[in-house]
Amino acid sequence: MSKTVMYARVSTIDQTLGHQRTQAEQAGFVIDEVIADHGVSGVSTRLADRPEGKRLYDRLRHGDVLVVRWVDRLGRNYEDVTDAIRHFMRQGVVVKTVINGMTFDGATADPIQQAVRDALIAFMAATAQAQAEATKAAQRAGIEASKGDAERYRGKKPSYDRKTFRQVVDMLAIGNGASEISKATGLTRQTVLRIKGDQVGAETALSKWGM
Numbered sequence: 001m002s003k004t005v006m007y008a009r010v011s012t013i014d015q016t017l018g019h020q021r022t023q024a025e026q027a028g029f030v031i032d033e034v035i036a037d038h039g040v041s042g043v044s045t046r047l048a049d050r051p052e053g054k055r056l057y058d059r060l061r062h063g064d065v066l067v068v069r070w071v072d073r074l075g076r077n078y079e080d081v082t083d084a085i086r087h088f089m090r091q092g093v094v095v096k097t098v099i100n101g102m103t104f105d106g107a108t109a110d111p112i113q114q115a116v117r118d119a120l121i122a123f124m125a126a127t128a129q130a131q132a133e134a135t136k137a138a139q140r141a142g143i144e145a146s147k148g149d150a151e152r153y154r155g156k157k158p159s160y161d162r163k164t165f166r167q168v169v170d171m172l173a174i175g176n177g178a179s180e181i182s183k184a185t186g187l188t189r190q191t192v193l194r195i196k197g198d199q200v201g202a203e204t205a206l207s208k209w210g211m
Contacts, residue, residue, distance in 0.1 A: 002063035004029060007056055008036040009073045020069045024098045029067050035059070043076045043129075047084045062092030070099045070170060071121075072128035081125035100174040127173045131199075158205045160187055160195075165206060168195050 006029070008020045017036050024031060037052045047053040060066060066088055068074055075081045085095050089106035096103050104121060108114055160168070164185050171181045178196065182189040195202040 002061075002065070003032040004065040004067060005056070005059060006031045006034045006067040007053070007073060008034060008069065009040060009050075009053075010036060010038045020073075020098075023069060024067055027098050027101065029096075029098070031067065033059070041076075045075075046077070046080045047075050057087075060088060060091065060093045064092075065094045065096060067096050067098065070097050070128075070173075071124045072131065076128045076131070078122075078125045078129045081128060082121055085121050085125075099170055124173075131169060131173070156205075157209055158202070159191055160185070162206055165195065165202060168192055169199060172196055 006021060006024055008017050010017055010020075017034070017038075021031060021034060035052050035055055037050045040050050040053075048057060056066065071081055071085070074084050085104055088095055089104060092106065094103060094105040102120070102124070104117060108117070158165075164187065167185055168181055168187070171184065172195075176184075178189050178192045181187070181192045185192070
């Protein structure tokens with residue numbers, strides 16, 4: 001009997017396993033089992049090398065469904081994410097994302113559909129890595145700024161918190177427009193556009209204010 005397994009990676013204090021599962025269930029997924037890694041980097045640690053991530057390779061069988069909030073839960077390294085998704089597709093496992101409801105499987109034999117699918121996987125994996133690199137750059141900038149006069153380098157306090165910032169970045173990554181994101185987050189359209197235009201700067205501001 002096929003099963004639906006959710007994989008969650010909880011890497012920071014502003015993420016919770018419960019939130020990721022609730023979000024999946026609200027999107028209509030019926031989860032049979034949850035496998036989660038806590039405090040594990042998605043950049044430096046491959047999915048197959050994580051304590052729980054490697055269980056997916058043993059647990060998932062043909063016909064099963066793997067659910068993740070977004071591809072960045074699988075990892076933030078381009079090669080790791082694309083290799084993992086393609087491995088599961090070859091095994092007959094369907095990979096689905098909660099955000100934007102993407103579905104990846106190996107059922108299609110049409111070369112055009114395969115090309116479109118593979119291009120989308122590559123784009124999403126590249127976006128996940130780019131976001132991770134932007135975060136690291138912002139954190140480094142925040143550390144450097146904190147070495148000097150805190151008030152001098154802080155600048156204006158952001159009108160958004162880190163959770164809202166992540167929501168904006170996630171929605172931008174899947175193609176939502178500024179007006180739609182503004183309505184969903186409560187931020188002004190101008191704020192959304194500023195974040196879109198300079199994600200590194202936006203996250204640097206959060207780091208400077210300890211947010």
